[in-house]
Amino acid sequence: MSESIPPVSVVQQKDIRIVEFTNNKILDEANIAEIGQTLISLVDERDYPKLLLDFSAVDHLSSAALGMLININNRVKTKNGQLRLANIKQQILEVFFLTKLNKLFRILPTREEALTSFTQ
Amino acid sequence: MSISGANNDDRRKHRPAGEPRPPSDAARADASPVRITIPSDFGASREVQKQIIDKVVRCGFGNQAIFAIKLALEEAMINAIKHGNKLDPAKSVHVTYHVTPQQAEITVEDEGGGFDRHCVPDPTADENIEKCSGRGILLMEAYMTSVEYGANGRRVKMIKKNEEQATPHLSS
Numbered sequence: 001m002s003e004s005i006p007p008v009s010v011v012q013q014k015d016i017r018i019v020e021f022t023n024n025k026i027l028d029e030a031n032i033a034e035i036g037q038t039l040i041s042l043v044d045e046r047d048y049p050k051l052l053l054d055f056s057a058v059d060h061l062s063s064a065a066l067g068m069l070i071n072i073n074n075r076v077k078t079k080n081g082q083l084r085l086a087n088i089k090q091q092i093l094e095v096f097f098l099t100k101l102n103k104l105f106r107i108l109p110t111r112e113e114a115l116t117s118f119t120q
Numbered sequence: 121m122s123i124s125g126a127n128n129d130d131r132r133k134h135r136p137a138g139e140p141r142p143p144s145d146a147a148r149a150d151a152s153p154v155r156i157t158i159p160s161d162f163g164a165s166r167e168v169q170k171q172i173i174d175k176v177v178r179c180g181f182g183n184q185a186i187f188a189i190k191l192a193l194e195e196a197m198i199n200a201i202k203h204g205n206k207l208d209p210a211k212s213v214h215v216t217y218h219v220t221p222q223q224a225e226i227t228v229e230d231e232g233g234g235f236d237r238h239c240v241p242d243p244t245a246d247e248n249i250e251k252c253s254g255r256g257i258l259l260m261e262a263y264m265t266s267v268e269y270g271a272n273g274r275r276v277k278m279i280k281k282n283e284e285q286a287t288p289h290l291s292s
Contacts, residue, residue: 027194028162028166029162029198029202030162060187060190060191060194062191062194062195062198062256063195063198063253063254063255063256063258063259064198066255067252067253067255068252070250070251070252071252073250074250091184091187095191095259098258098259098262099243099244099255099258099259100244100249101249103249104249104250
């Protein structure tokens with residue numbers, strides 16, 4: 001099944017790529033793979049990549065989505081970049097706490113706070 | 121996809137005055153366990169998941185419980201199709217669900233080699249935290265009221281009671 005709307009939209013603010021999920025679910029294997037590919041290409045675009053993932057639209061995600069995010073985080077680290085997660089709804093935030101991934105990711109309450117948390 | 125319900129008997133007989141009205145045929149059929157067999161296919165899985173969640177919503181479960189069931193069901197189906205049946209089109213996934221206003225009971229069984237729950241490493245351990253897989257079972261057990269494994273790990277039975285929980289619990 002082909003999706004007419006891309007699963008993420010990307011805007012740039014200075015040297016920061018802001019990625020917003022357009023679907024309220026990050027569940028489908030194909031959907032997750034497509035998002036993963038997009039994020040990998042953003043990370044690989046430059047050295048010291050700065051990536052902000054905005055979860056404001058996301059109501060559901062699966063462990064496969066968490067795996068994809070960990071993969072992106074590892075890739076960002078190897079390129080000495082910075083990854084921030086923001087606007088995560090309470091129910092989804094609980095998933096990050098249960099899996100203790102809140103220790104792995106830098107999670108900020110809002111996009112603004114995430115933007116100011118990047119270091120030069 | 122094959123679907124079967126349990127209550128197919130027809131009890132539409134004359135009812136004496138004053139006798140309590142029995143549940144309608146539709147209501148009785150709706151309250152029966154449903155068994156569905158699907159191929160190892162994510163599209164077919166998506167349809168079954170929607171069917172179950174629709175029933176959960178109709179039975180009046182709260183938002184927290186719906187979120188929990190949706191998450192656990194997704195993980196159980198992925199485990200069965202991907203890790204159990206290894207996407208083998210010759211293998212099927214058998215799903216049984218029985219949803220009442222009190223609880224949702226969902227069993228998912230694959231035709232793979234099974235697994236030993238005790239051999240699954242803890243994904244929250246420091247040495248595993250950066251690994252990309254292994255969190256599905258943790259989430260199922262955290263979000264459902266009970267999770268039992270059978271048939272050498274090929275079958276998982278999950279129950280969610282219909283009671284609003286402030287936060288999910290961790291069953292060790």
